[in-house]
Amino acid sequence: MGNGILLYAEVTRQSYIHTVFFELANKACELSAKLNNAPVMAVLFTKPGMMEDYKEGFTNSGIDKVFVFEDEKFSKYSTEIYTKLITELVKEIEPDIFLIGATNQGRDLAPRVSSTLKTGLTADCIELDINEKGMLAATRPTFGGQLMATILCKTKPQMATVRPKVFKPAFDINYKNTEFIYRPAENLTDRVELVDFVQGLNDTLNELDSAEIIVAGGKGMKGEEGFKILKELADALGGTVGATRGAVDMGYAPHTIQIGQTGKTVTPKLYIACAISGAIQHTVGITGSEHIFCINNDPNAPIFDVSDTGIVGDVFEVVPKLIEMLKTP
Amino acid sequence: MKIALCVKQVPDTSDIKWTENNTMQRDGVESIINPYDVYALEQALKLKKELNAEITVFTMGPLQAADMLRDTIAVGADKGILISDKKFAGADTYATGKTISAAIKKELPDFDLILCGQFAIDGDTAQTGPCIASLLDIPQLTYVREINDCNDNILTATRVLDDGIETVKVQLPALLCILKSDFEPQRALINGIIKAQNAEIKTVSLDNLGLNPEDAGIKGSPTYVSKAFRPEVKHGGEKFFCLENREGAEILYGKIKEIGVLNG
Numbered sequence: 073m074g075n076g077i078l079l080y081a082e083v084t085r086q087s088y089i090h091t092v093f094f095e096l097a098n099k100a101c102e103l104s105a106k107l108n109n110a111p112v113m114a115v116l117f118t119k120p121g122m123m124e125d126y127k128e129g130f131t132n133s134g135i136d137k138v139f140v141f142e143d144e145k146f147s148k149y150s151t152e153i154y155t156k157l158i159t160e161l162v163k164e165i166e167p168d169i170f171l172i173g174a175t176n177q178g179r180d181l182a183p184r185v186s187s188t189l190k191t192g193l194t195a196d197c198i199e200l201d202i203n204e205k206g207m208l209a210a211t212r213p214t215f216g217g218q219l220m221a222t223i224l225c226k227t228k229p230q231m232a233t234v235r236p237k238v239f240k241p242a243f244d245i246n247y248k249n250t251e252f253i254y255r256p257a258e259n260l261t262d263r264v265e266l267v268d269f270v271q272g273l274n275d276t277l278n279e280l281d282s283a284e285i286i287v288a289g290g291k292g293m294k295g296e297e298g299f300k301i302l303k304e305l306a307d308a309l310g311g312t313v314g315a316t317r318g319a320v321d322m323g324y325a326p327h328t329i330q331i332g333q334t335g336k337t338v339t340p341k342l343y344i345a346c347a348i349s350g351a352i353q354h355t356v357g358i359t360g361s362e363h364i365f366c367i368n369n370d371p372n373a374p375i376f377d378v379s380d381t382g383i384v385g386d387v388f389e390v391v392p393k394l395i396e397m398l399k400t401p
Numbered sequence: 402m403k404i405a406l407c408v409k410q411v412p413d414t415s416d417i418k419w420t421e422n423n424t425m426q427r428d429g430v431e432s433i434i435n436p437y438d439v440y441a442l443e444q445a446l447k448l449k450k451e452l453n454a455e456i457t458v459f460t461m462g463p464l465q466a467a468d469m470l471r472d473t474i475a476v477g478a479d480k481g482i483l484i485s486d487k488k489f490a491g492a493d494t495y496a497t498g499k500t501i502s503a504a505i506k507k508e509l510p511d512f513d514l515i516l517c518g519q520f521a522i523d524g525d526t527a528q529t530g531p532c533i534a535s536l537l538d539i540p541q542l543t544y545v546r547e548i549n550d551c552n553d554n555i556l557t558a559t560r561v562l563d564d565g566i567e568t569v570k571v572q573l574p575a576l577l578c579i580l581k582s583d584f585e586p587q588r589a590l591i592n593g594i595i596k597a598q599n600a601e602i603k604t605v606s607l608d609n610l611g612l613n614p615e616d617a618g619i620k621g622s623p624t625y626v627s628k629a630f631r632p633e634v635k636h637g638g639e640k641f642f643c644l645e646n647r648e649g650a651e652i653l654y655g656k657i658k659e660i661g662v663l664n665g
Contacts, residue, residue, distance in 0.1 A: 085564055151531075151541060176562045180543045183528035187498060187535035192623030195494075195526035209627065215414050215523055222628040263540040263575070267557070268568040281563060285662055309663065327581060328561075333414060333522060334436050334581065342662045344653075356414070359632070363660050365653060371642065380638035381656050389646035390653070397654045 076111035077104060078167035078229065080158075081130075081138070082177055083118055085148075085269070089129055091241055092173030096234060097133040098242030099200055100171060106202040110168065111136040115161060117154060119147040127252065134246030139165075141257045149177055153260045155184045161255065162189060167229045169208050171200070174233035182233045192225035194232040208232065217337060217356040236281070237339060280329060284341045285311025286361075288331055290354075291318040292347025292368070292387065299325050301391050302346055308398040314338065316354045332357040346387045350375025367391065402454040402551070405505050405515045406445045407533070408438040408473065410466045411523040434469050437518025441579040444548050445516050446477045446587060452551060455479050457509050461489060461501055467602045475589035475597035482508050486606040491619030494524075498532025500617055503610045506537065508603070514556070515576040519544060527578065534576035542571055543578040 077100045082090040093114070100112045114135050118126065120142050130138050141157055162170065162185070170185075172178040174196045186193035199211040208230040211222045225231065280286065287306040289299055299313065306313045315325035317332055331338055332354040343361035347368060348354060355378050358364060366379040367387045376382040383390060412430040448454040458473045460466050461484040470481030484504045492500065505512060515537075517530035527543070534541035542558055549568070550557040560567040561580055589597070607617055615621060643649035657663060 155535070176544060176564075179527050180531065180541070183494065183526075183531035184535045184541065186528075187495060187532040190495070190623070192493065192495060193528060194624060195524075195528055203627075213632070214525060215412075218414065218631070220630050220632050221626045222630075223624050224627045225624045227623040263572040264542065265570045266567060267570055269565055271565040309657070327583065342657065342660065353414075363656075363662075365656060367649065367653070371640065376640050379640075381652070382638070382640040383649040383653060384640065384642045385646050385649040390643075390649040393647055393650035394653050397650060398657075 075166045075168055076113055076136070077107075077169040077171065078162065078165070079112065079114045079135075080170075080172040080178065080181070081114045081116040082173055082175060083116065083122075083146075085271075087119070087122060087147075089116075089126060090173055090175060090236075092175060092178075092234070092236040094129070094133050094241035095236065095239040096171050096173060097135060098246075099234070099239045100169075101134040101242065101246055103169070103200060103202055103208070107168070107206060113137040113139065113165070113167065115139045115141075115158060117141045117146040117149075117157075119144055123252070127250070130252075131248055131250045132246070133242040134248050135250050136248055137251045137253060140252055140254050142254060143257045143260075145257070145260055148266055150260075150262045151180055151184055151264065152262050154181055155188060156260075157255070157257060158185050159188045162229060170229040170231045172231070172233045174235045178233050182231060186231045189229070191227040191229060191231055194223040194225065197232045197234045198238045200232065200234065213337075217359060279312040280314055280331070280336050280338050283312040283338070285309045285344075286314045286331075286338055286340045286342070287311055287344045287346065288314035288316065288348060288358075289319055289325065289346045290316040290348035291322055291324075292349075293319060293324055295324055298347075298388070301388070301395075305344070305391050305395050305398075308395050309342075311340070311342070316348055316351075345375050345379065346391060348375050349373045350378060402448065402452050402514065403509060403512045404445050404448060404454050404456045405509050405512045406438075406441060406456055406458045406473070406478065407501060407515065407517045407530070408442070408458055408460050408469065409435045409518070409521045410460065410462050410469050411435045411521055414522050432465070432469075434472065435518050435521045435523075437520050437522070437579065437581065439518075440582055441516040441518045441577075442473055442476070442478070443582070443587065444545075444577075444579055448514075448548065448551065449477060454514075457482060459484060459501060459504055459508075461485070461492075461497060461504075464604070467604075470602050471597040471600060472589070474600045475593040476587040477593065481600065481602040483602050483604045484610075485604050486617075488607045488614055489618045491622065492617065493622035493624045494526050494528035494532055495623055496617055496619075496621040498529050498536055499621060500610070500612065501529070502533045502536040503612055504605055505533070507610055508605065513554075513573045515539075515574070517576065517578050519578045519580045530576060530578040537574075537576070539574050539576055540571050541576045541578070542569060544580055545577045546580050546582050548577070
């Protein structure tokens with residue numbers, strides 16, 4: 073029997089619903105149409121007094137039912153408590169599909185839930201579809217982005233975490249008379265205690281995830297001074313700065329902004345590679361970018377092979393001139 | 402203090418070659434220890450130094466993965482357990498978690514701490530660690546950059562998340578997934594290498610672990626790959642040789658305007 077699609081509505085530390093939820097909602101409505109309009113449901117944990125603010129988001133994004141856990145304890149995320157309550161809910165409502173955003177929280181929670189439910193989980197998907205047998209076909213990059221794999225799950229619920237920013241959010245496009253079901257939350261113990269949280273020290277990581285424009289530098293930037301020029305260009309473009317492992321290893325840039333195989337995978341609209349040779353360890357992290365431009369003085373550098381537009385020239389000359397042009401109204 | 406360190410041998414993903422039919426050429430690709438597991442090893446060695454912890458390294462893989470276990474012993478780990486059986490082949494993250502947790506339960510039942518790398522560079526699922534923790538019913542900390550302190554069965558650690566940095570306390574036994582941190586990798590000393598050469602690597606099979614064949618490998622995996630393909634290479638465009646650097650800047654400026662990413 074088809075029991076629908078369940079979505080995890082992540083509440084951020086600032087008490088808003090993470091945008092990835094609305095992206096999941098949009099995709100889930102599309103999948104539901106291929107599953108005889110199976111219901112689309114959400115599960116949410118919140119501190120008291122927030123539901124009035126949240127309700128509209130659900131009614132406007134095609135959600136049929138929301139299971140709400142409301143308690144003072146839920147002002148902060150807990151792996152163990154959330155896992156316990158979610159698994160109990162899933163055992164009761166038996167959804168066919170359960171989708172979670174591939175955020176820090178989602179990637180912490182999802183494997184804990186799937187293992188407890190003894191079901192399968194596909195990580196960090198970038199495409200979801202329903203195959204001819206009515207199964208969830210979840211596609212994800214693997215081997216550092218060099219191979220795509222479409223994965224099916226034999227057990228229910230078929231679970232997947234989904235990378236933020238790959239689907240369009242469903243704001244105000246799919247109105248539903250959403251039913252809100254409040255669930256009890258009792259006897260909650262946790263073996264982890266949050267002692268302290270410092271916000272934003274790590275802003276750069278966050279910025280790389282959401283940036284539409286990234287200006288990145290390699291070893292050829294020659295030092296921290298070189299990265300200051302890139303920062304200036306990024307500021308002029310309204311973007312942020314990234315670096316290759318080579319530049320990080322040389323101490324030109326902090327490792328929090330490292331892009332590539334052992335760093336971040338980024339998907340901006342525009343990626344400008346400055347003095348980056350383009351080793352595969354770096355390029356695997358950037359090929360999801362919509363546009364890649366590069367500036368390099370070596371015309372044979374492999375970065376040109378993955379760039380839409382490549383300038384053979386000296387970054388220390390080209391970049392300052394570009395900044396000047398951008399600043400001139 | 403007893404530490405179970407989980408490591409994985411992975412193909413060097415920077416060294417992948419492709420056949421004519423776009424399938425991955427697996428022969429001749431060099432195997433390396435997953436880079437994130439090296440950071441987990443580093444945290445284990447720090448605890449060994451400070452608290453005299455004993456480190457048992459677990460890996461699931463083919464027999465040649467024993468060499469990687471010896472490499473960890475050469476830099477200071479104490480013992481290596483190789484979980485190896487043809488029946489483990491094709492395991493997804495759930496079946497892998499089930500097998501490794503069974504091995505830890507059997508070989509190091511009185512562990513205090515399990516350390517894993519946050520991701521493996523081949524699969525990049527970040528799921529096996531939490532899966533092991535879940536199956537052993539112990540708490541987990543993911544995205545840990547550093548272990549700050551550990552006493553009286555309470556461990557304090559720093560987690561690096563996209564929105565900031567958390568300091569958390571966890572009751573032991575627990576499992577930690579370790580991120581990249583700043584450190585100088587340990588070098589093997591000559592007596593470490595000798596110790597590693599002579600160390601006995603214990604191999605455990607499906608039967609040793611008392612697992613059911615239905616619970617391991619491809620049979621015990623809820624997920625399976627239905628299709629694998631190479632992503633389309635969508636780039637590879639124009640290259641401009643600019644004699645004047647101003648010209649290069651102008652071309653870029655024009656292209657930036659053309660793709661419409663500038664606000665206003």
